[in-house]
Amino acid sequence: MARQIYQAIVDGILVGGVYALMAVGLTLIFGVLDIINIAQGVLVILGAYLSYTLSVRIHLDLFLGLLITVPAMFVIGVVIQWAFIRRLRGRERTSMTLLVTYAVALIIEGILYEIYGPNPKQLNASYVQSSVHVFGFYLSYIYLYGFALALVLVAAIYALLYRTGFGRSVRATMQHETAARLIGIDVNRVAALTFGVGVAVTAAGGMMFGATNSFNPNSGYDLISRLLAIVILGGLGSIGGALVASVFMLTLESLVTIWSPEWAIVVFYAALVVVLVIRPTGFFGRQPVRAQ
Amino acid sequence: MTVLLRTEGVRKAYGGVHALDTCTVEVEEGSVAGLIGPNGSGKTTLFNVITGYAKADAGHVYLADRKITNLSPDKVFALGIGRTFQLTRIFASLTVLENMLVASPNGRAAARRRAMEQLDFVGIAGHHAELAGTLSYGQRKLLELAYVLVADPAVVLLDEPAGGVNLSLVNHIADRIRELNAAGKTFLIVEHNMEFVMGLCDRVTVLDSGTVVASGPPGIIRTDRRVLDAYLGEDLGPEKPAEDE
Amino acid sequence: MSAVTGSMSRQRAATGLALIVLAVAAIAFPLVFGSPVVTNYAIYALIFVAVVTAWNMFSGFSGYISLGQAVFFGSGAYAVGIAAKAWHINGVAVFALLPLAAAVGAVIAVPFGLIALRVRRHTFIVITIAVFFIFQLMAFNFSFTGGSVGVSAPFLPWSPTTFNDRFYYITLACAVVAIVMAVLVRRSRFGLQLRAIRDDEDRARGLGVRTMRVKLVAFVLSATVAGLVGGVWFLYLTQVQPQSGFDPLFDLSLVLMAFLGGLGTISGPIIGALIIEPGQLYLTIRYTNGYLSEILLGALFLLIVIFVPRGIVPTAGEWLRRLRTRGRPAVAPVQTSPRAETRA
Numbered sequence: 001m002a003r004q005i006y007q008a009i010v011d012g013i014l015v016g017g018v019y020a021l022m023a024v025g026l027t028l029i030f031g032v033l034d035i036i037n038i039a040q041g042v043l044v045i046l047g048a049y050l051s052y053t054l055s056v057r058i059h060l061d062l063f064l065g066l067l068i069t070v071p072a073m074f075v076i077g078v079v080i081q082w083a084f085i086r087r088l089r090g091r092e093r094t095s096m097t098l099l100v101t102y103a104v105a106l107i108i109e110g111i112l113y114e115i116y117g118p119n120p121k122q123l124n125a126s127y128v129q130s131s132v133h134v135f136g137f138y139l140s141y142i143y144l145y146g147f148a149l150a151l152v153l154v155a156a157i158y159a160l161l162y163r164t165g166f167g168r169s170v171r172a173t174m175q176h177e178t179a180a181r182l183i184g185i186d187v188n189r190v191a192a193l194t195f196g197v198g199v200a201v202t203a204a205g206g207m208m209f210g211a212t213n214s215f216n217p218n219s220g221y222d223l224i225s226r227l228l229a230i231v232i233l234g235g236l237g238s239i240g241g242a243l244v245a246s247v248f249m250l251t252l253e254s255l256v257t258i259w260s261p262e263w264a265i266v267v268f269y270a271a272l273v274v275v276l277v278i279r280p281t282g283f284f285g286r287q288p289v290r291a292q
Numbered sequence: 293m294t295v296l297l298r299t300e301g302v303r304k305a306y307g308g309v310h311a312l313d314t315c316t317v318e319v320e321e322g323s324v325a326g327l328i329g330p331n332g333s334g335k336t337t338l339f340n341v342i343t344g345y346a347k348a349d350a351g352h353v354y355l356a357d358r359k360i361t362n363l364s365p366d367k368v369f370a371l372g373i374g375r376t377f378q379l380t381r382i383f384a385s386l387t388v389l390e391n392m393l394v395a396s397p398n399g400r401a402a403a404r405r406r407a408m409e410q411l412d413f414v415g416i417a418g419h420h421a422e423l424a425g426t427l428s429y430g431q432r433k434l435l436e437l438a439y440v441l442v443a444d445p446a447v448v449l450l451d452e453p454a455g456g457v458n459l460s461l462v463n464h465i466a467d468r469i470r471e472l473n474a475a476g477k478t479f480l481i482v483e484h485n486m487e488f489v490m491g492l493c494d495r496v497t498v499l500d501s502g503t504v505v506a507s508g509p510p511g512i513i514r515t516d517r518r519v520l521d522a523y524l525g526e527d528l529g530p531e532k533p534a535e536d537e
Numbered sequence: 538m539s540a541v542t543g544s545m546s547r548q549r550a551a552t553g554l555a556l557i558v559l560a561v562a563a564i565a566f567p568l569v570f571g572s573p574v575v576t577n578y579a580i581y582a583l584i585f586v587a588v589v590t591a592w593n594m595f596s597g598f599s600g601y602i603s604l605g606q607a608v609f610f611g612s613g614a615y616a617v618g619i620a621a622k623a624w625h626i627n628g629v630a631v632f633a634l635l636p637l638a639a640a641v642g643a644v645i646a647v648p649f650g651l652i653a654l655r656v657r658r659h660t661f662i663v664i665t666i667a668v669f670f671i672f673q674l675m676a677f678n679f680s681f682t683g684g685s686v687g688v689s690a691p692f693l694p695w696s697p698t699t700f701n702d703r704f705y706y707i708t709l710a711c712a713v714v715a716i717v718m719a720v721l722v723r724r725s726r727f728g729l730q731l732r733a734i735r736d737d738e739d740r741a742r743g744l745g746v747r748t749m750r751v752k753l754v755a756f757v758l759s760a761t762v763a764g765l766v767g768g769v770w771f772l773y774l775t776q777v778q779p780q781s782g783f784d785p786l787f788d789l790s791l792v793l794m795a796f797l798g799g800l801g802t803i804s805g806p807i808i809g810a811l812i813i814e815p816g817q818l819y820l821t822i823r824y825t826n827g828y829l830s831e832i833l834l835g836a837l838f839l840l841i842v843i844f845v846p847r848g849i850v851p852t853a854g855e856w857l858r859r860l861r862t863r864g865r866p867a868v869a870p871v872q873t874s875p876r877a878e879t880r881a
Contacts (some may be wrong), residue, residue: 036659084839088846092657095602099792100842106789113828221785225670226703228663236659262678269667269674276664277652343741365743383736385801386729392728394733395744400726443745 003136008131008258010137011169014252017147018187018212020246022205022223022279023230024154024239025198031174031237035085035097039105041224043199046108047073047206048215052121062125062207063145069203077199080104081192105220112217123210146208154243157197170194222265229272234283241284294356297342297373297447298323298479302351304337304502311337313502315351319447324469324479326493326510328486330523333499335482337376343375344368355447374445378452378482380432384425386434388416391424395439408436414468420536430457437468448472450481454488466492490514498522558792567702576701578815583708585810590715590803592761594722595755596792597801600735601658602787605649605665607865609760611782612645613638613767618688618777619681627691632707637769642764643757650756654749669783676779687778690771695877704773711769714761718804722755731755732801754865786834789806790817791836809847813837 016064026040046068054065086102089095131140161167172180173190181187209223230249234241249268256264275283297319304312312334314347319325327335344365352361355371363371368388383391392407411417414434420426424435434454440448453469454462462485469479469492483489489496490510497507500522506513513519592606617634620626626634653664676682695703722728730751733741742748770776771810794813801806820830845852 030659036663086844087843095600096661096842096846098559098602098659099789099796100839102789103835103842106831109829109840110832110835113831152744213591225666229667232660232663238635262674266674266678269671272667273652273664276656276660343743345739366745369743369745377740381737381740383733383740385736386732390729391733393729394741394746439744447836 004258005255007137008254009251010139011143012254013247014139014143014147015254016213016247016250017150018143018205018208019226019230019250020243021150021153021208022202023227023234023242023246025201025205026227027231027234027237027239027242028157028201029195029198030231031289033081033085033097033191034094034172035101036094036228037195037198038098038101038224038228039080039108040101040199040202040227041222042105042108042112042217042220043073043076043202044209044223045215045217045220046076046112048123049112049116049206050119050203051207051210052123055123055228062123062211063149066204066207069207072225073203073206074196074200078192078196080199081195083198084194086188086191087156095215105224107285109217109220116217118216118218120216121210121215122214123207125211126198130245142208142211146212149208151206153201154239157239166190166193179184207220226268229269233272233275235281245283294321294408297352297480298444299338299342300352300354302338302341302353303349304334304341304346310340310502312348315499317497317504317507318460318479319478320495321478321536322473322476323494324473324481324492326496327480327482327499328484328489328496329505331501332365332500333522334502335499336411337502338499339375339451339482342368343373343449369445372443373449374431374440374443374447375449375455376440376451376453378438378455380429380436382424382427382432382435384423386424388424388427389420389423391435392439392442395442407438407442411435413441414438415464430461431462433457433465436471437465441472445477447478447480450479450483452482452484454483454485461479462488486514516534564714567705571698571702572828573697573701576705578818580701580704580708580773581816581818582814582844583705583712584766585790585794585814587708587712587715587766588763588804589791589810590643590712591759592791593795593800593803593806594715594719595752595759597795597806598723598728598731598735599752599755601654601661601752602792603759604662604666604785604792605669606759606763606791607785607787607856608649608665608669609642609645609763610767610770610787611672611676611777611784612641614771614777614782615676615682615688616641616764617768617771618690621691621747622688628693629691631772633689635765636767638771639761639765642760642767643763645764646757646760647753650753651762652753654756667863669785669788673779673783676783679870682779684691685779687782688776690775692774692775704769707769708766711762711766712805714809716803718758722758723803727751727754735801786831789838790814790834793834793841794837796848797799797841797845799850799852802848803851805848805850 022040022044026037028036029035029040050069050072051062051065054060054068055062060068076215085097086099088100125142131138132144133139159167161170169180169185169190172183173187175260177187180190213219226249230245231242233249234243234245249271252271253264253268256267295318299317300509302312302315313336317327317338319482327338329335337346341348343359344363344367347362352359355373356359358395360368360369360371360373383394386394388411389404389407392410393403394404396407408417408420411420414437415467416431416434416438417425419431424432427435437450437453450469453465457465460505466488469481473479481489481493493510495508496513497512498513498516498519505518505522506516508516566579570576570579585831588606588610592603595601596603614639617631620634620637621631649668653661653668656664676687677685682688722731730748732742733746734748734751738748767782771782774781790813794809795806795815796809797805798807798809812814817830817834820833
């Protein structure tokens with residue numbers, strides 16, 4: 001029993017790393033553009049399908065394939081922001097962008113159905129099925145690689161934000177958009193590029209997700225619900241918070257699965273609701289407590 | 293003469309910035325008090341602390357003998373302190389009359405009558421059916437004044453009531469304040485327009501970097517060296533509000 | 538001055554006349570278009586008119602966009618089904634359970650609202666999504682909800698035409714109730730406070746508005762109607778499953794309809810529902826693979842956001858106003874002290 005629990009914790013942490021990859025992009029987008037990108041779930045799935053196509057058609061290794069899918073998703077992200085989100089202004093902006101991204105998600109989902117059909121797919125590689133036996137625990141290689149990838153990418157994002165001029169512009173915009181504009185930062189460019197980065201990360205997340213789950217276009221709903229819960233829990237806009245919340249939630253779910261797989265996901269959402277009652281800004285949120 | 297509104301040793305910091313530092317201000321009952329100081333001296337922050345929109349880190353606020361430090365805005369409002377905002381906060385999608393009705397406490401017909409009275413008093417009664425969002429800047433200032441008055445507060449805090457409006461309107465506002473003061477209301481006014489302040493206020497307090505540097509009748513304050521230092525020789529003319537959403 | 542009031546009373550008379558014509562048309566509809574296929578469209582349209590009007594009464598007025606209306610709708614549906622089975626109710630008596638459906642909606646809304654309305658608007662939307670999924674999952678997992686099979690309704694011994702005709706009038710009644718409620722709210726001081734919250738919640742609170750109470754009451758009212766209509770829908774369709782009772786596209790369609798018509802107006806969402814629902818239904822029936830309707834729904838929404846962002850009703854109103862006032866000076870202010878006027 002104890003062994004089961006420890007294994008569940010280990011699994012939870014490793015899977016949490018994968019979810020962190022996807023959640024970080026979402027929270028970054030919120031922090032800079034002040035919008036909730038509902039399409040993130042479907043974009044992850046899109047990333048998974050792209051990896052799938054590369055893997056099946058030209059037999060490219062999954063991780064190598066990222067060299068193509070990440071830039072591709074970056075471009076897709078920039079295009080989406082530029083075409084639809086940039087023109088949204090005014091009082092209703094928050095709600096409108098949420099609905100716009102929901103609409104984009106629907107369109108992408110529909111297109112994926114048309115191209116790939118409803119049957120589930122999964123990404124395959126030699127290391128997907130095998131695992132290493134350490135201290136009596138099973139650690140699958142794919143999860144280990146994925147966790148490592150997550151660490152690398154999050155570190156890269158931190159470096160981008162805190163070590164580069166672009167990152168400075170991003171942080172300035174996050175803190176005070178008008179002030180950033182006044183000192184000459186091209187806020188529109190920052191917004192578009194940040195959205196691109198947030199989506200590019202999903203390419204990696206998508207590959208990881210596709211390698212560890214079977215997926216079809218409909219998988220986006222479940223995913224975005226979890227990601228939203230994670231991001232809110234961690235605090236909208238807080239990258240560290242997204243990391244912590246991912247690991248926390250997935251470990252919690254992993255533990256509950258020991259007793260009851262069907263209720264595990266409900267616990268996921270219930271945890272969100274409970275935390276928000278106690279602390280409406282999430283673990284590390286910086287927003288004012290009172291309702292807007 | 294009793295002191296109606298008083299802050300004592302109020303401190304408020306935003307991150308590393310000390311907006312208010314041991315700020316002690318007194319307003320006598322029935323007077324029109326002015327609060328001046330260079331930009332960033334903490335005037336609006338003091339207003340926010342008094343009216344509950346910001347929490348004081350230390351110090352207290354008193355209304356007569358009652359401690360009202362850190363009460364929420366609606367409680368402060370219910371105790372009889374009304375305030376306007378530097379960047380007018382009105383309900384843009386409601387009509388002018390509807391804006392008034394949001395704040396009013398009593399039943400339908402009485403509320404409407406009273407609201408129209410206030411609108412008439414400030415001079416925008418003709419616009420009562422227009423959407424507040426379509427009003428010009430000066431008209432919004434008048435609307436803000438009107439609905440602060442609807443609940444008949446004993447103390448009225450005005451944040452730059454003359455900011456960015458033309459001369460005839462400034463005089464109009466000053467006249468209204470005098471009328472209300474004559475009827476017994478106490479005022480605390482933040483302003484950059486020196487002529488407005490000097491012509492209207494019984495007593496002027498000067499803030500610089502979050503503390504009071506001088507306080508006294510307008511004539512004396514005008515020539516006080518510390519006040520001139522605080523302003524660093526700036527041209528003390530009327531100021532336009534910052535462009536923001 | 539008399540010109541202004543003259544045109545106002547003319548406008549009122551015109552509106553009154555239009556309403557009468559509308560009422561007559563609505564009542565006569567099934568008599569003229571008797572085929573069950575046509576009345577089916579009408580029934581679904583009316584269902585959505587009722588739900589979207591109720592939704593708008595909360596979300597449109599307060600600015601808190603809820604993507605969880607399906608929670609009440611589905612719960613109302615399940616409530617009627619489960620109660621009918623548990624209490625062995627058959628035949629026409631089933632309709633007596635409709636108040637239960639409404640009550641279920643209200644009862645769920647209270648704790649839901651108390652939790653969800655304390656947070657900012659972004660977070661609020663996400664909480665409504667989370668609660669929605671919780672309910673869908675509960676419907677799948679609990680045994681008394683029938684799991685993925687769902688619950689079916691007792692048999693009603695009516696011919697197809699009679700069945701549809703009767704349900705047409707029932708849903709029409711629901712829609713009317715919803716609309717009347719929305720109008721009453723909008724005209725009341727309560728509605729005023731709700732709209733003030735939308736414009737500037739902190740300022741409203743600072744002026745003494747009991748914001749939590751106001752939001753919660755509107756939320757519960759909206760949920761009550763949604764629950765009621767959910768019950769009616771269940772009896773019409775004679776079945777409910779987790780994915781139909783709690784359908785994410787349902788919520789998105791509501792928002793789309795309200796946005797198309799104009800959030801916060803009364804007639805806007807109605808028009809939106811009348812335009813979109815028949816279209817959606819048509820696509821579902823014609824193209825049985827649901828993917829095309831998804832793409833179209835999404836694309837339609839994007840088009841609306843780009844071209845008619847404020848909705849049909851407000852935009853049309855603006856066009857009309859511009860047409861009417863073209864070339865003429867703006868309304869002269871009726872002023873007591875003209876010198877106080879400033880034009881920025």
